[in-house]
Amino acid sequence: MTQRHPYEGIAYYRNWRRAAGVANHTELDPMVNPKFAILPSDKVATSGSCFAQHVARHLKANGFNILIAEEGPSFLTAPLAREFQYGVYATRSGNIYTSRQLRQLLERAYGLFDPGIGAWTREDGMLCDPFRPQVATYESESEFRADRAFHLAKVREMVENLSVFVFTLGLTEAWTDETGAIYPLAPGVAGGTYDPTRHRFLNFSVDEVVDDLRAAIAFIKARNPSVKFVLTVSPVPLMATGIDRHVLVSTTHSKAILRVAAQATADADDAVDYFPSYEIITAPHTRGRYFGPDARSVNEAGVNHVMRVFLKHYAPGATSGARPGKAAAGPKAARGASARHTKAVEDIVEVLCDEEALDDTRR
Amino acid sequence: MAAVTKSDAVTTPNPCILDAKTIDWSADMEKRLPRMVLRGLKPARKLPVFVIGLSHTRSVYDVLKDDPDPRFGVLLIPKGKRSRLDEISPRLLSRFEPEIAVSMIGGNEHNLLGLIEQPEPFDFEEPSVPIMFEDRRIVPRAQVRAMLNLMLTGMLSKVRLLKRFYGKPTVHVASPPPIPDNEHLAQHLGAFAKSAGLEPRFTPAPIRLKLYRMGNQIVKEMCEAEGIHFIGPMEEALDENGFLAAPYRKADPTHANARYGAHVLDALRAYADAVSAGGAPHPARVTPPLESTS
Numbered sequence: 048m049t050q051r052h053p054y055e056g057i058a059y060y061r062n063w064r065r066a067a068g069v070a071n072h073t074e075l076d077p078m079v080n081p082k083f084a085i086l087p088s089d090k091v092a093t094s095g096s097c098f099a100q101h102v103a104r105h106l107k108a109n110g111f112n113i114l115i116a117e118e119g120p121s122f123l124t125a126p127l128a129r130e131f132q133y134g135v136y137a138t139r140s141g142n143i144y145t146s147r148q149l150r151q152l153l154e155r156a157y158g159l160f161d162p163g164i165g166a167w168t169r170e171d172g173m174l175c176d177p178f179r180p181q182v183a184t185y186e187s188e189s190e191f192r193a194d195r196a197f198h199l200a201k202v203r204e205m206v207e208n209l210s211v212f213v214f215t216l217g218l219t220e221a222w223t224d225e226t227g228a229i230y231p232l233a234p235g236v237a238g239g240t241y242d243p244t245r246h247r248f249l250n251f252s253v254d255e256v257v258d259d260l261r262a263a264i265a266f267i268k269a270r271n272p273s274v275k276f277v278l279t280v281s282p283v284p285l286m287a288t289g290i291d292r293h294v295l296v297s298t299t300h301s302k303a304i305l306r307v308a309a310q311a312t313a314d315a316d317d318a319v320d321y322f323p324s325y326e327i328i329t330a331p332h333t334r335g336r337y338f339g340p341d342a343r344s345v346n347e348a349g350v351n352h353v354m355r356v357f358l359k360h361y362a363p364g365a366t367s368g369a370r371p372g373k374a375a376a377g378p379k380a381a382r383g384a385s386a387r388h389t390k391a392v393e394d395i396v397e398v399l400c401d402e403e404a405l406d407d408t409r410r
Numbered sequence: 411m412a413a414v415t416k417s418d419a420v421t422t423p424n425p426c427i428l429d430a431k432t433i434d435w436s437a438d439m440e441k442r443l444p445r446m447v448l449r450g451l452k453p454a455r456k457l458p459v460f461v462i463g464l465s466h467t468r469s470v471y472d473v474l475k476d477d478p479d480p481r482f483g484v485l486l487i488p489k490g491k492r493s494r495l496d497e498i499s500p501r502l503l504s505r506f507e508p509e510i511a512v513s514m515i516g517g518n519e520h521n522l523l524g525l526i527e528q529p530e531p532f533d534f535e536e537p538s539v540p541i542m543f544e545d546r547r548i549v550p551r552a553q554v555r556a557m558l559n560l561m562l563t564g565m566l567s568k569v570r571l572l573k574r575f576y577g578k579p580t581v582h583v584a585s586p587p588p589i590p591d592n593e594h595l596a597q598h599l600g601a602f603a604k605s606a607g608l609e610p611r612f613t614p615a616p617i618r619l620k621l622y623r624m625g626n627q628i629v630k631e632m633c634e635a636e637g638i639h640f641i642g643p644m645e646e647a648l649d650e651n652g653f654l655a656a657p658y659r660k661a662d663p664t665h666a667n668a669r670y671g672a673h674v675l676d677a678l679r680a681y682a683d684a685v686s687a688g689g690a691p692h693p694a695r696v697t698p699p700l701e702s703t704s
Contacts, residue, residue, distance in 0.1 A: 121532075122523055131552075185550055
């Protein structure tokens with residue numbers, strides 16, 4: 048039987064009216080033919096813009112083997128470690144909004160890019176790292192340098208140990224200075240001093256984003272050839288734009304560039320896949336119900352939908368809430384060891400204090 | 411404060427050594443009785459200086475046991491079914507009516523964090539101890555402070571309770587500084603550590619001193635905010651680096667001996683005299699006594 052036209056008999060998902068999700072938005076599943084599966088043994092590292100935090104949290108909750116290369120000090124309790132932003136991503140990098148920022152982080156970690164930028168001073172007098180100004184504060188330059196060196200060492204550890212890198216592209220707009228270093232936040236927002244004569248606004252083009260993405264991927268593969276990549280685009284609109292135009296227009300422009308760059312990068316590399324979280328959240332099917340009251344933040348129902356689809360395709364046989372494998376033993380086990388240590392020392396001190404209260408011979 | 415001399419003191423039983431129970435019966439029975447009934451059995455005891463605390467109180471307890479000073483009453487909280495810190499309650503405090511309340515509560519939090527080496531060895535900057543172990547993980551001060559703050563929460567609430575319950579001049583006495591000698595620690599702690607399944611490896615002494623000083627700073631800040639006078643480590647008992655000098659140690663890894671306690675009592679006497687003369691560093695702030703609820 049011959050086809051009357053090339054669209055006859057195509058898969059339902061290729062046809063808007065037949066693809067699930069129009070009548071019932073929860074059935075929307077735009078992911079087709081993933082290039083690989085994520086195995087329980089795969090060490091998954093997440094990074095990117097703020098939406099990536101949701102991805103990391105849900106992957107962890109669903110038992111993925113999440114790689115946390117940069118853990119908090121062993122004496123910190125889990126809630127305190129979280130407060131200091133350990134475990135949010137594979138390293139304590141904070142949000143990485145642009146592909147140039149990712150590329151530079153990797154190069155800085157391996158000593159291939161050193162813009163020679165020290166700590167910024169915040170309004171409260173504390174110091175912060177210009178490359179992650181909202182992650183940590185320091186009381187001295189030496190304390191800052193030590194923690195940055197530790198962080199970059201952990202970025203190297205992540206690169207050399209990960210199996211799957213899930214990167215969420217967030218922005219094309221960025222700020223730089225004469226060094227070429229890309230700042231995640233404009234100087235003056237969370238530290239540092241904005242100097243219009245030094246600081247420059249950038250808005251990356253499709254070609255620039257693709258170049259940076261490919262360079263970052265090649266950089267990681269050169270040190271860890273078997274790594275697979277999942278690229279996503281954050282559906283979260285820009286908070287503000289550096290261009291004199293409506294922020295919505297800047298948002299659609301930015302997201303369009305990122306979406307094209309992610310596709311182009313994935314199309315050119317079998318180890319790179321594109322996952323349509325952006326589409327799930329912004330689809331007309333959802334009629335905006337996955338955005339919060341601020342029309343910007345993504346609500347939990349939206350995140351759950353994204354992760355349900357993610358699990359369905361990358362962890363075959365698992366559904367949201369199921370556990371394809373054991374959670375990463377590293378951080379949990381380390382935190383457990385620390386808790387056991389603390390309890391044991393408590394017991395010792397308690398015993399000693401009992402002795403002290405009872406014993407009047409040990410003068 | 412009424413002038414009381416040593417000659418007034420009743421020697422048997424030693425009036426300085428206070429008991430956590432009202433009369434000699436089971437503590438459980440006492441806890442079941444309403445406070446009003448207890449008050450009927452025995453009214454709150456008036457005391458010039460009431461010292462209450464946990465294990466570090468032993469240093470002054472030992473002095474007063476052998477050499478009573480009727481100005482002082484010391485209550486060393488015994489171990490009960492609850493944690494010793496939890497024993498310090500409005501119910502217990504209501505049994506005494508001091509002119510000056512002295513806390514020797516807590517004081518081991520820095521030891522919990524750093525006496526025995528953590529699974530991941532660390533160091534941090536403390537301006538007063540300019541030594542850094544670069545081969546260890548250098549942790550930002552904010553993280554160490556956050557953890558110490560958390561560990562000190564329970565102890566601080568009890569010191570605060572003392573001030574708020576009595577509304578009288580209140581003093582907190584810091585625990586003694588660390589002992590630098592790891593051999594001393596091994597001799598007196600090694601067996602405990604092994605029995606608890608821990609390697610008896612001790613955090614380097616300078617780091618233990620940093621933890622001690624940071625902990626003291628946190629407590630001092632809270633005391634100042636509450637109008638509580640903070641007494642730091644006894645200067646006379648420090649070695650040249652700020653550790654507990656050998657003559658003040660005992661067969662124990664963290665506590666000081668009675669010789670140290672004698673200096674603490676001297677400092678408290680000086681404070682009490684200053685209060686009497688109206689010149690105490692932190693005189694009774696107008697703090698209404700806490701209405702007890704237990």
